Amino acid sequence: DAGITQSPRYKITETGRQVTLMCHQTWSHSYMFWYRQDLGHGLRLIYYSAAADITDKGEVPDGYVVSRSKTENFPLTLESATRSQTSVYFCASCGREGLLYEQYFGPGTRLTVT
Amino acid sequence: QKEVEQDPGPLSVPEGAIVSLNCTYSNSAFQYFMWYRQYSRKGPELLMYTYSSGNKEDGRFTAQVDKSSKYISLFIRDSQPSDSATYLCAMEPSPSGSARQLTFGSGTQLTVLP
Numbered sequence: 422d423a424g425i426t427q428s429p430r431y432k433i434t435e436t437g438r439q440v441t442l443m444c445h446q447t448w449s450h451s452y453m454f455w456y457r458q459d460l461g462h463g464l465r466l467i468y469y470s471a472a473a474d475i476t477d478k479g480e481v482p483d484g485y486v487v488s489r490s491k492t493e494n495f496p497l498t499l500e501s502a503t504r505s506q507t508s509v510y511f512c513a514s515c516g517r518e519g520l521l522y523e524q525y526f527g528p529g530t531r532l533t534v535t
Numbered sequence: 536q537k538e539v540e541q542d543p544g545p546l547s548v549p550e551g552a553i554v555s556l557n558c559t560y561s562n563s564a565f566q567y568f569m570w571y572r573q574y575s576r577k578g579p580e581l582l583m584y585t586y587s588s589g590n591k592e593d594g595r596f597t598a599q600v601d602k603s604s605k606y607i608s609l610f611i612r613d614s615q616p617s618d619s620a621t622y623l624c625a626m627e628p629s630p631s632g633s634a635r636q637l638t639f640g641s642g643t644q645l646t647v648l649p
Binding site: 454461462463464465466469479480511513521522523524525526527528529 | 539541543567569576577578579580581584623625627636637639640641642
């Protein structure tokens with residue numbers, strides 16, 4: 422399917438478990454982003470990537486790891502999940518440098534850490 | 536204090552009403568101003584963007600930026616039930632340097648009643 426997809430859409434995990442959220446885009450966009458959305462906080466940037474093998478921290482990176490070996494994929498790993506990481510996670514991509522507002526968002530992954 | 540403040544609502548209006556959504560910000564470096572619309576259980580989608588101060592109109596939607604007051608607005612004319620969504624403002628400094636990221640407001644939930 423064309424566009425940006427995320428998997429799984431829903432995930433329940435236990436505290437201390439490692440969990441990986443997947444993001445895939447078919448546009449060959451250079452920039453990709455991971456956000457979390459919590460009530461009262463809006464969207465907060467976790468990590469972003471300007472190209473394959475180039476990643477950088479956002480506002481709230483602690484407890485998360487990313488990689489980008491291929492342009493189209495940008496997985497987000499919670500190394501040891503905590504309850505505070507219960508959130509809705511959005512992946513986004515952007516094709517043109519200098520036009521970050523043209524981000525296309527995925528449908529989100531709703532993660533619950535028990 | 537957050538860099539971007541947005542009244543979370545909820546805001547409920549009758550069909551056909553004019554809706555005014557607002558954000559204030561504290562970072563004078565912001566140059567790009569965006570409005571995103573997010574339907575329930577979906578990712579945000581770009582509605583409008585404005586560079587620097589001024590107005591921009593797109594159909595029933597008008598975005599206004601007042602940099603002197605650090606205040607941005609989104610007006611929706613002849614509101615429709617299909618406009619019911621959460622509206623997020625977002626901002627970015629001039630696109631230069633390595634710290635490229637958007638700062639989002641927390642979103643205003645709007646319901647348009649038929």
